[in-house]
Amino acid sequence: MNQKLVLVVDDEESVRQFLYDVLTDEHYRVETAVNGEECLEKLRRFKPDVLITDIRMPERDGFSLLEKIKENGFTTPVILMTAFGTTEVAIRSMKLGAFDYIVKPFDLDEFLNLVKRAVAQSDTVVTFKPEDVKEEASEINLIGNSMAMQAVYKDIGRVADSNATVLIQGESGTGKELVARAIHSNSSRRNKPFIKINCANLPDSLLESELFGYEKGAFTGASNTKIGKFEVAHQGTIFFDEIGEISLSTQAKLLRAIQEKEFDRIGGTETLKVDVRILVATNRELKQTVLEGGFREDLFFRLNVVNISIPPLRERKEDIPLLVAHFLAKYNRESNRQVKGFSEEAKRVLLAYDWPGNVRELENVVERAIIMARGPIVVPEDIELTAQEKKQPIPWQNTIEQNLPLKKIVADVERQVILKALQDHDWCRTSVAQALGINRRSLYAKMKEFGIE
Secondary structure, eight states, rough: OOOOEEEESOOEEEEEEEHHHHHHHHTTTTEEEEEEHHHHHHHHOOOSSSEEEEEEEEESOHHHHHHHHHHOOOOOEEEEEEHHHHHHHHHHHHTTSSSEESSSSSOOOHHHHHHHHHHHHOOOOOOSSSGGSSOOOOOOOOOOOOOHHHHHHHHHHHHHSEEEEEEEEEETTHHHHHHHHHHTTTTTTTTEEEEEGGGGSSOOHHHHHOOOOOESSSSSSOOSSSHHHHHHHSSSSSEEGGGGSSOOHHHHHHHHHHHHHHHEEOOOOOOOEOOEEEEESSSOOHHHHTTTTTSSSHHHHHHHEEEEEEEOOOOOOOGGHHHHHHHHHHHHHHTTTOOEEEEEHHHEEEEOOOTTTTTHHHHHHHHHHHOOOSEEOOGGEEEEEEESSSOOTTTTHHHHHHTTOHHHHHHHHHHHHHHHHHTTTTTTTTHHHHHOOOOOOHHHHHHHHHTTO
């Protein structure tokens, strides 16, 4: 079995010798350096699987060394050692990109567990890499190659250059606004305004004045004439998000503006003509709202000329790899990070989750994982799913789908059970053996058999 290489940096010989003995007893290959400069020189000659360095050293301290390592593009996970576990040390360590830090004197099992987790990154198969997706030059980033999304793209292409009103339906977070922007940007109105109105965020009294404007003196506080969104969007597009939230009285005025292409400002006497394309979106079932009396039937039919339905993410999970790769590239840029991708285990967690918040939730989870990742690869511990517990796939699901022999399926399940127990017990093998009801020797034999280090 290939031994993993650990580089230890400390100006005290006794510390270097102690860590050398501890790590070689655990079957690591160990190199040492007495200071930061020697460490950098060795990094140019070989790539260790993990680097362990003290913070307080003469000439170049651990923080300065870590900055230099990152500056030179080395991706080796770095563990900092310190005798002073202050808030400042913790914050600065993470800010500079350390894998972790540990306070001296430290528990030996805790230290070895930390080293194992850091070294494991070198063995991680990386998925969802930024280079897996080609960035679009357009600001419209509709991502997905699934059959369901291909149908949406075709609908956009068919309707874009017409003047038809489009009703875009889908759960919250599916990307209804992106579809509206894609329709506008592919239409003959692309160089004219695209105006978004969020109907849920405006009270009815303000919504009417936002849409149609008002004349000076129309009501108390109207000290100047206000131009409404319909006038601003002339020859362009207005997108009404959450159209089901507007009141019946405003619906009547909206129907006239859409149907007759004319309206009056509040307090005005002149009827204004306007040429505007109307796109609307809702996460409600508008037909049901009509039956319940909460939405005008005539307005519904006027809006529902063309209907585009966006599938929830749980129904197009094959698009998750492309979406994650896109968000990874985006937030690497915005957060000044260099996360390479997601581990296979992290990938399985994302694919097993139902995503009730859809693409918006996935984007938030990926952004947080990139910011919180302690190394260049996102692992399951970096993923926080708040809406429901992380769903782990059925252990034998992948192997059974591959039509593997029963013996291989059982071995794969056994390996995953042992790995899960090791993770749950912080890789303390004594605790794992007790939890699984086997002795340590049997556990060691199984770990060796399955290549678990």
